[in-house]
Amino acid sequence: xxxxxxxxxxxxxxxxxxxxxxxxxxxxxxxxxxxxxxxxxxxxxxxxxxxxxxxxxxxxxxxxxxxxxxxxxxxxxxxxxxxxxxxxxxxxxxxxxxxxxxxxxxxxxxxxxxxxxxxxxxxxxxxxxxxxxxxxxxxxxxxxxxxxxxxxxxxxxxxxxxxxxxxxxxxxxxxxxxxxxxxxxxxxxxxxxxxxxxxxxxxxxxxxxxxxxxxxxxxxxxxxxxxxxxxxxxxxxxxxxxxxxxxxxxxxxxxxxxxxxxxxxxxxxxxxxxxxxxxxxxxxxxxxx
Amino acid sequence: xxxxxxxxxxxxxxxxxxxxxxxxxxxxxxxxxxxxxxxxxxxxxxxxxxxxxxxxxxxxxxxxxxxxxxxxxxxxxxxxxxxxxxxxxxxxxxxxxxxxxxxxxxxxxxxxxxxxxxxxxxxxxxxxxxxxxxxxxxxxxxxxxxxxxxxxxxxxxxxxxxxxxxxxxxxxxxxxxxxxxxxxxxxxxxxxxxxxxxxxxxxxxxxxxxxxxxxxxxxxxxxxxxxxxxxxxxxxxxxxxxxxxxxxxxxxxxxxxxxxxxxxxxxxxxxxxxxxxxxxxxxxxxxxxxxxxxxxxxxxxxxxxxxxxxxxxxxxxxxxxxxxxxxxxxxxxxxx
Numbered sequence: 208x209x210x211x212x213x214x215x216x217x218x219x220x221x222x223x224x225x226x227x228x229x230x231x232x233x234x235x236x237x238x239x240x241x242x243x244x245x246x247x248x249x250x251x252x253x254x255x256x257x258x259x260x261x262x263x264x265x266x267x268x269x270x271x272x273x274x275x276x277x278x279x280x281x282x283x284x285x286x287x288x289x290x291x292x293x294x295x296x297x298x299x300x301x302x303x304x305x306x307x308x309x310x311x312x313x314x315x316x317x318x319x320x321x322x323x324x325x326x327x328x329x330x331x332x333x334x335x336x337x338x339x340x341x342x343x344x345x346x347x348x349x350x351x352x353x354x355x356x357x358x359x360x361x362x363x364x365x366x367x368x369x370x371x372x373x374x375x376x377x378x379x380x381x382x383x384x385x386x387x388x389x390x391x392x393x394x395x396x397x398x399x400x401x402x403x404x405x406x407x408x409x410x411x412x413x414x415x416x417x418x419x420x421x422x423x424x425x426x427x428x429x430x431x432x433x434x435x436x437x438x439x440x441x442x443x444x445x446x447x448x449x450x451x452x453x454x455x456x457x458x459x460x461x462x463x464x465x466x467x468x469x470x471x472x473x474x475x476x477x478x479x480x481x482x483x484x485x486x487x488x489x490x491x492x493x494x495x496x
Numbered sequence: 497x498x499x500x501x502x503x504x505x506x507x508x509x510x511x512x513x514x515x516x517x518x519x520x521x522x523x524x525x526x527x528x529x530x531x532x533x534x535x536x537x538x539x540x541x542x543x544x545x546x547x548x549x550x551x552x553x554x555x556x557x558x559x560x561x562x563x564x565x566x567x568x569x570x571x572x573x574x575x576x577x578x579x580x581x582x583x584x585x586x587x588x589x590x591x592x593x594x595x596x597x598x599x600x601x602x603x604x605x606x607x608x609x610x611x612x613x614x615x616x617x618x619x620x621x622x623x624x625x626x627x628x629x630x631x632x633x634x635x636x637x638x639x640x641x642x643x644x645x646x647x648x649x650x651x652x653x654x655x656x657x658x659x660x661x662x663x664x665x666x667x668x669x670x671x672x673x674x675x676x677x678x679x680x681x682x683x684x685x686x687x688x689x690x691x692x693x694x695x696x697x698x699x700x701x702x703x704x705x706x707x708x709x710x711x712x713x714x715x716x717x718x719x720x721x722x723x724x725x726x727x728x729x730x731x732x733x734x735x736x737x738x739x740x741x742x743x744x745x746x747x748x749x750x751x752x753x754x755x756x757x758x759x760x761x762x763x764x765x766x767x768x769x770x771x772x773x774x775x776x777x778x779x780x781x782x783x784x785x786x787x788x789x790x791x792x793x794x795x796x797x798x799x800x801x802x803x804x805x806x807x808x809x810x811x812x813x814x815x816x817x818x819x820x821x822x823x824x825x826x827x828x829x830x831x832x
Contacts, residue, residue, distance in 0.1 A: 330512050332759070333811050337766035338784070338800040342520060345788050345796055346527035424650060431652060431770050432788050446656070450774070455656075455664060456671070467656055471649045478648035 228483025234476030238288055238469065245285030253282035254440045265461050272461035274445075275452050283440040284465050290441045291473070294357055294426045299419030301361035306368025306414065311399055313369065314376030325373070328366040336363050337428045344434040351436045359429075360422045367421065368414040375410050379403055409488035416484060420477040427470060442466045502816065509812045516804045517578050520797045521571060534791060583798035588790030594798040597783060602802065604674055605779035608695055609768040612702035613761075619703070620710025621753055625746050627711065628718035631737055640715070643708030651767035655701035655774040662697060669697050672776035698775045702768055713756060717749040724748075751821060758814040762807050769803070 222229040252258060256276035263273040271280040313324040331339075343359055344351065351359075379385065380403070388402050404411075429435050430443025433451070437444065445466045449455075454462040533554060540550065558564045565573075577583070583594035626632040627640060646654070663671045670676065675690050721727075722745055730740045772781030780799050787795035 330508075330515055333512065333762055333807065334516065335762040335766045335769075335803055335807055337769065338803050339516075339519070341784065341788065342523055342796065342800050345791065346524050348527065427650065428652075428766060428770055431773055432785055434788060455660060460660070463656065467653050471653055474648045474650060475645055478645075 225483050225486055227479045227486065231476050231479030231481075231483050234472055235480060238473060238476065239292065242285055242289040242292065245281075246289065249279070249282045249285055251282060251286050253279035254286040262457075262459065264459075271465055272459070274448065274454075274459070274462050276448075278440065280445075280461060280465060283445055284442075284469060287440045287442045287445055287466065288469055288473075290353065290436075290439055291423060291426070291443065291470075294353070294360065294441070295419045295423035297357045298361040298364055298422035298426070299415055301357070302364030302418040302422065303368050303411065303415045305361075305365035306372055306418070307411070309365065309369045310372025311376060311403070314373040315380055315395070315399060315403075321373075324369065328369050331363065331366050332370075337425065339363060340425055340429055341432060341434060344429055350438055351434070353436050353439060356426060356429075356436050360425045364418050364422050364425070368418055371410060371414050372407065375407055376403060379406060409484065413481060413484035413488050416477060416481045420474065420481065423473065423477070442470050446470075501819075505812060505815050509808055512808050513805065516801060516808075517575060518571075520801060521574050524793060524797075525567070578801065581802075583801070584794045586787075586792055586795045588787070588792035588795065594794050597795065598780070598798055598802055601778060601780045601783045601799075604777060605768070605772065605781065606806070608698055608772070608777065608779060609702070609765060611695075612699045612768070613706070613757075613764060615699070616703040616706030617710050617753070617757060620707040621714045621750070623707065624711035624714025624716075625718045625741070625749070627715040628722060629741055629745070640708065640711060643704070644712055645708070646704050647706065647708035649705065650770075651701050651705040652770035652774050654705050655698060655771045658697050658701050658704075659774065670694050674778040694777075698771050698777050701771050701774075702764075705767065706764070710753070714749065714753060717752055718745060721745055721749040751818070754814060754818060754821060758811045758818075761810050765803060765807055 256278055259269060259273045259277045259279050261273060261277045262275050263269050265272040269279050269281065271284065273279055274283075309324050309328075313321045340359060340363060343362070347355065347359075385398060385402055388398050393401070426435065426441070427443035427446075430441060430447050431450075433447055435441055435444045435447065443466075446463060449459070449463040449466075452462075454460075536550060536554060536557070555564070563570070581595055583598075586592045586594050586597060589597070623636060623639070623643075627636050659671065663669045670693060672694075674694055675687065676694075727740065727744055730744050735744075769779075769781035769784060771777070772779045773785050776782055780803060784796065784799045786792070787799060
């Protein structure tokens with residue numbers, strides 16, 4: 208018990224030194240709670256079109272009003288936050304997974320493979336990714352489903368993790384403890400999993416959050432052009448509909464303000480989280496802002 | 497700078513363009529969407545459905561666009577046409593050619609994006625450098641966290657908010673578009689003023705979103721740069737603060753900033769495109785939105801390709817100018 212308390216104190220003390228991490232985690236947690244508690248209190252079916260009166264301003268019945276299609280916007284916000292978070296986290300995880308595999312292949316084994324992987328990620332990094340995703344998404348027949356959206360976004364979110372991991376592996380593999388591990392008879396896979404991975408954990412965490420933020424950014428960007436999951440009330444699609452139905456000009460601020468605020472909060476949260484994790488991974492950055 | 501570095505860099509440029517062109521060519525052919533059939537059935541439905549002869553018509557059109565030839569032949573033609581920037585006809589606005597539509601939109605995007613990038617990099621770098629400078633005013637210290645938070649918010653959301661605040665609530669700026677409908681486009685003073693008025697809000701969205709990022713980077717490099725021996729030496733010589741700041745400290749840390757600018761151009765233009773959509777600015781972004789919503793396959797490919805080219809050319813220019821900016825760098829030459 209005492210040990211646990213001591214440990215918690217340690218975490219609390221660290222959070223005081225790293226306020227960015229603390230505020231980032233709090234913002235993200237608040238959004239997750241909003242989604243979880245929201246889906247318990249408000250029925251998600253109210254987020255579907257034609258379930259309420261159209262174009263209602265906020266009232267006791269509809270706390271955030273309804274849009275032109277009669278969606279209850281409070282329910283839309285709750286469902287949408289969940290969907291957008293899901294796209295980001297899953298696409299970020301896939302991107303990180305690919306990044307781990309490619310980064311280790313490239314950094315640890317080197318050689319021709321390294322040239323190809325590094326070249327491919329360099330080419331893709333200089334290209335404006337959004338327009339590449341536009342080509343991909345616009346060629347898909349029919350309606351884009353949530354899983355498809357995740358795959359589309361994930362397909363181009365592996366380059367930054369790959370580069371970050373490769374760079375770390377390159378410096379780490381020359382360290383003495385890796386040589387010792389090899390001499391003591393570990394094979395390459397064991398060295399990677401048992402020696403390199405644990406040391407890379409903070410980097411992996413930071414890369415994961417960065418990849419998630421990138422994926423959310425890309426998915427919302429695509430939604431802005433109408434290339435998101437058209438049948439689902441994600442935050443990006445909600446803004447798309449509000450723009451295409453001229454919500455601002457019609458004075459329907461309750462349609463576009465809530466998703467804008469939530470998306471902005473999400474990005475600020477992810478940004479603070481990345482900065483906080485960077486500080487753990489890269490002690491030289493401490494004493495930052 | 498040596499010839500071999502230049503050749504290598506040019507090779508990379510050609511590689512990027514070729515990969516992009518090839519990708520744009522093969523991807524639609526992997527997908528099972530046929531724009532000709534889609535457009536024909538749309539037209540047929542609009543005209544009252546006549547089922548007869550559609551198959552022959554489809555064959556005819558495919559022959560006209562060269563789609564009946566073997567794939568490698570099509571690819572060959574495609575590469576040749578792409579080299580000439582010929583993307584064929586727009587499918588949704590048929591008699592218009594893709595290239596004409598793009599050329600009409602291009603100056604708007606380059607103007608807005610170029611100016612906004614320039615302003616945000618210069619302002620951000622200067623602010624960041626001053627943040628690390630001990631004699632700088634204190635209030636800057638409090639501005640950085642604010643702008644840094646703003647830079648986490650995507651440009652287009654910033655655009656929406658600015659549009660609401662300064663065009664809808666306080667009506668000092670127009671609600672969108674590139675110029676007023678009432679003003680005839682000409683090279684006169686009122687028209688230029690009108691264009692500038694229309695570009696303030698979209699430009700501001702891009703600048704506000706970028707300044708914090710550049711300031712943070714610059715500050716980090718300036719902190720390291722100020723500890724160099726040549727700064728101490730300059731101080732010991734008794735040089736003025738302004739001179740040390742501009743000529744000794746700033747000049748030396750400007751170069752890494754140029755590198756990171758080259759790396760983030762792609763990200764930034766993606767944001768600029770979406771800002772155009774928010775404001776209905778008549779550039780490539782709005783054109784892309786029109787192309788996507790009309791499933792105008794040729795127009796989508798053209799716009800995407802031209803954006804990739806803009807960024808590739810900008811990166812190439814920066815990389816070629818980089819050694820010229822910094823005399824210490826000489827790629828490919830051996831150290832003596």
